[in-house]
Amino acid sequence: MELILKNGLPHQDKGVQAVANAFSVNSFSKNKMYFANPTLELDKEALLHNIKEVQKTNGIHPEYTALNGIQDYLNLDIKMETGTGKTYVHTATIFELHKQYKINKFIIVVPTLAIKAGTRQFIQDPYTKKHFKDVCGYGTEIELQVLDAAKKKKGKQFFPSAVREFVSGSSQNQNKIYVLLVNMALLTNSKMLKDQYDSGVEDFYKPVEGISATKPFLLIDEPHRFSKAQKTFEFITNEIQPQCIIRFGATYPTVTIGKGTAKKTIKDYHNLLYDLNACESFNQNLIKGIAKEHFEPLSKKEDKVKIMAIQSKTSAKFNLIQKDGPTKSFELKKGDSLSIISEEFEGIVIDAIGSNFIELSNGQTKSQGEEFSTDIYSSSYQEQMLKLAIDRHFETERINFDRKFKIKTLALFFIDDIYSYRQDEKSGKETYLKNTFEKLLLDKINQVIPTLNKDTEKEYLEFLEASKKDVTACHAGYFSQDNSSSDEEIANEINEILFEKKKLLSIKKEDGNYNTRRFLFSKWTLKEGWDNPNVFTITKLRSSGSESSKIQEVGRGLRLPVDELGNRISNEEFKLNYIIDFTEADFADRLVKEINDELPKGFVITEEKLNEVAKKLKQDPDDLFFDLFSKKYIDRKYNINIENQIQFFEEYPDFAMGLNGNKVVDRNTKKDKKIKIRPAVYNELKTLWEAINQKYVLFYDKIEEDDYLKEELVKLFENNVFTDVIITSKRQVIQTTDDNQMMANEDSGVQYTISRPLPYSEFLKRINKQTNIPIQLIHEVLISYAEKHSIDNDKINEFSAANFVSRFNDWKINKLQGRFSYSKSNIKLNGTKLSFPNGQPKEEITQGVIGTKFIEGTPVEKYLYDTYAYDSPLEKDNIQAVIDEVVVYGKIPRSSISIPTITGQSYSPDFMYVVKKADGSKTLNIVVETKDVENQSTLRKTEEVKIKCAKEFFKQLTIDGYTVEFHEQLNNKKIKQIVDEVLM
Structure with missing residues (x-):
């Protein structure tokens, strides 16, 4: 097959013409040197006029036109989203500038070798040459010179031949355009261009001097990799000295402008001529849409493990960070099982310990400081991600095969470790990921084949039969280590993935047999510079880091697909399935924000x-x-x-x-801002504060009948407690709104049943830990339950344990109200959020614990802090309310008071007041719980119960000798009303 290039696509023509129309015939004068470009006359007024006209035509926003300007060279920017054809556009721009203005010396600078290989392949492809020469009618060809790193040799060093051919090419030859392709490293880390050679070209013995003399036009690909503060850009402007720099990219570097409150970070656009952003690209169906999907965690625990330190290659220290429990520390040595930390890691052993990393028996490598979820790295979770990816792939593949001209459907997997896929000859480790994948793929093929119609889906049936016959041939991998491999089979895989895009896109091989290779594995090696239009599913079995660009992550699969004849399909909507783990559950929201933040x-x-x-x-x-x-x-x-x-x-x-609401942030809301505590006000509140901070214990009243609790617990188990382990995916589809903003909409996910039983003893411990019901009693209850009901061993699992805990908590709320009391403990008060152990007030408190928003101005003298901070509008009203009877008052720091409740959670109210009657006859203390809701019916059940518990607590506090009035405040009630009611 041939990849059929199309000319005349409006979104690409606009980019080409934007550059061409920035100039006019009068912009250039003839150069005396036969090997040099015409001289660009830097008539700033004329060029800026042309630029503004282009920007007006293309609707460039005033925020970006304000960044126009001309320096010692002319910079022009073309922004095009990933997958919209930047390489085609910058190649077409070269031809157009040559046609209109006789420019024929161009340099293309790219950041990586992968992009360099892709650019080289595109320009040198015979079909590309024929397309621009004949189809587009330019009637000329590019003579591409590729500058590669020179191998060190003894003896005489020869002038780089690529530079020689580039420099000496005559600008009078209208049948050739001379292009020099170079990667970033050769401009910064190599002396090749600066060295002086014994022989030269046109009296130039330093390559960079010869290049500069051609007065080149220089094109930069992926400009976000070329900040103007970098050495690479300095080398370009100071040494190569191009007349014009044209940057083509989806992402641009950022710069900080302004000072003080006016300081802000903006994209470093410079004469932006064309802005084909992500919103426009999605809206015009120029790229695939995105459907992100992740599985919810298998367990309810959401525990994490962090590698704290590596001890001299002999042992590693770990912390188990539990969501509902204390952090625990472990020290493990080579050969120890990670199941010592958590049973989730059953079967995973430390194989080796390096200077700052550990190697695990499942093929994964973990570094010091790395934090990972117990769930994600369990084999069952990754296995379900693979299964989901295969399911989504086959959904798409079956549709793509049912066409007049079929589409070869590809899937890309980013994985943790090469040796989970590629056999390590030294260690002999099992390639567990590859083996699991092949098993799941074979299962899926066997599942799909019986559902196919032998008459209407005959070819797809044959394709799957061929896949089944040789499952290994269906997938291939490319990793950086492969570049040094001598294995012929691996070399063939690499060649097909990197350089034989047409072969990979073909449904049949040259011999007529089916080409079933369509699943690709990599370790983020395939990134910028590599893409394939027919990637419909990307599965990220490893995290790429939270700081990476979300649009760049999905960029490998955004390009619109081509059919078996090489035709680009642009009249349909396609979706890229993007599958990740639950730690990146907010991927769609972050992608939407990133795209919207790009808009002016x-x-x-x-x-x-x-x-x-x-x-x-x-x-x-x-x-x-x-x-x-x-x-x-x-x-x-x-x-x-x-x-x-x-x-x-x-x-x-x-x-x-054009922006999400969280784009503009109050500059005062800094996390580390400190708020002063007023000591005089604190001293007025001290007695109240210390009283409500006393530690109390919650006691349940004795249940009358001995068998009552046991019978109640049996009933709870009968309430559909036992269940299968179901892993559920959440899917979001990225879509554009009518006003060109992005949003993520929920879509239908999948559910899989998993066999994941717990040992019976562990099942009892899980329930005991979260309910405090004695293990012996739980065991007796289950025996009673089993006398009437059978229990499937697979259903003694974590989900069933969680179900029982949930039912038990509901039971406590419904049955134990009025059956509990509080008793003061003997625990000594040892410092609080506001005071030191000696009772003296602290000087300041972190702003975040009393409110995320601010009110300008100085608070009244009777307020506890020197700054008004609040969370809800109701709290704002409270702290601004001036009430004569209030002596002092203050916001209670978040979660600073720990009142135990029957829900199993602690409770902390919001405000504290000391009030006095107008005649001074009586002083009272008030604690207030604010709820910014209209009425009692809108409060959640658990919140209602917490408030009822708080009322009992403050009753007991009064009985114990310290009177405190507790009141709840909904937003239809003012704090003045509460104060008046208390003083009546």
Whole structure:
């Protein structure tokens, strides 16, 4: 097959013409040197006029046009999303600039060898040459010179031949365009271009001097890898000295501008001519859509393990970080099982310990400081991810085969360790991931074949029969270690993945047999510079790190597919299945934010937007307009005043068009901000504060009949407690809204049943740990239950244990209200959130524990802190309320008071007050729980129970000699009403 290139695609033509139209015939003068480009006249006024006209035509936003400018060279930027054909566009741009302005010396600079190989392959492909020469009608060809690292030899060093051919090529030869392709490392880490050689070209003995003399136009691919502060960019501008730099990319570097409150980080665009962003690309169906999917954790524990330290290659220290329990420390040596830390790791042993890493018997390597979930690294979780990926692949593949011209469907897996897939000759470890994959693939093929129609799906049936006959031939891997391998089979795999895209996309081989290879495995080696249009599923069995670009991660599968004849299919909507683990459950939301954050802020407010925000803020639209106008945020025509935009978006984030609401953040809400505690106010509150911080124990009243509790527990087990272990996926599809913003919508996931029983003793311990019911009693209850009901061993599992704990907690809430009491413990108060062990107040408190939002101004003298911080509107009203009868008051730091409740959770109220009657006759203490809800019916059951427990607690506190009034406050009640009620 041939990959059929299409000319005349509007989204690509716009990029080519944007560059060409930045110039005019008068922009150039003839150069005297036969090997050099025409000279670009840096007439800034004329060039900026052309640039603005192009930007106007392409609708470039004012935020970006404000970054226009010309230096000692001309910089032009073309932004095109991954998968929309950047390589085609920059190649077409070369031809167009040669056609219109006789430019024929170009340098293409790329960041990596992989991108270099892809660019080289594209330009040198005979079909590409024929396309641009004949189909597009340029009537000329590119003579590509590729600069590679020179091998060190003894004796005379020869001038690089690629540079020689590039420099000496005549600009008078209109049948050739000379292009030099070079990767970043050769500009920064090599002396090749700076060295002086014994022989040269055109009187140049330093390659870089010869290159500079050609007055080249230089193209940069993946500009986010070429910050202008880097040595590479400095070398380009100072040594190569191109007349024009044209950057093509989906992502650009960032720069920080402004000072103080006006300081902000922006994309480093410079004369942006074309902006084909992700929203436009998705909206115009220029790339695949994305359906992200992950499995919920298998267990309810969500425990994590962290490698704390490696001890001289002999042992490793681990911390087990439990969600519902204390952190535990372990020290393990080579040969120890990780099941010592958690039973989730059953069967996984430490095979080796290095200077800062450990190797596990399942083929994985973990580094010092690395943190990983007990669930994710259990074989059952990864096995289900593989199964889901195979299921999604076959869903798509069957549809793609049922076409007049079929689409070869590919899937890509990013994995943890090469030796889980590729046999390690030295260790002889089992390739557990490869073996599991082949088993699951064979199971799926056997499952699908009987469902096929032998008449209408004959070819797909034959394709699957061929796959079944040789499952190993269905997959291949590429890892960086493979580059030094001498294995011929591995070499063939690499060649097909990296360089024989057409072969990989072919359904049949040249001999007529089916080409079943369609599952690819890598360790993030296949990233920028490699893509295949027919990747429909990407499965990430390893984390790539939270700081990586989300759009770059999915970029390997965004390109629109091609059919078996090489035709690009652009008249349909396709989805890329993206499967990850639950630690990245927010991937879709982060991707949406990343895409929306790329959009510029709006500079004109529509009437509809004004009405929408006014309704949300419960204001009259006319009043809101007047407010914005009086603050000079907008003018009479609704235009946003650019000089005040930062303050505007901070005060009114709902107007930040094209952005998520969390794009604009209050600059005061820094996590490390400290708030001062006023010692005089604290001393007034000290007695109340210390009283409510006393440790109390919750006691359940004795249950009358001996068998009552046992009978109740049997009933709980009869309430559908025993269940299978079901792993459930959550799927989100990335879509665009009418106003070109991105959003993630829920879609249907899958559920798989897994055999994962617990040992009976462990089952009892799990319940005991979370309920405090004696193990012996649980055992007796289960014996009674088993007399009437059979128990499937597979259903003695973690889900069943969690079900019982949930039923038991509900039972406590419903049955034990009124059957408990509080008793003061003998535990001595030893410091609090506000005070030291000696009772003296602390100087300050972290802002986050009392509120995430601020009110400008200095609080009244009777308030506990020197800053007003709050979380909800109701809390804001409370702290601003000036009440004469209140002596002192303050927000109670979050989770600082620990009142035990029958829900099994502790409780901490929100405000504390000391109040006094107007005549001074009586002083009272009040503790308030604020709930920003309309009425009691909207409170969740557990919240209601906590509040009832709190009322009992404060009753007991009063009985023990310290009177405290406890009140709950819903948002239809003012704090003044509560104070008045207490003082009546």
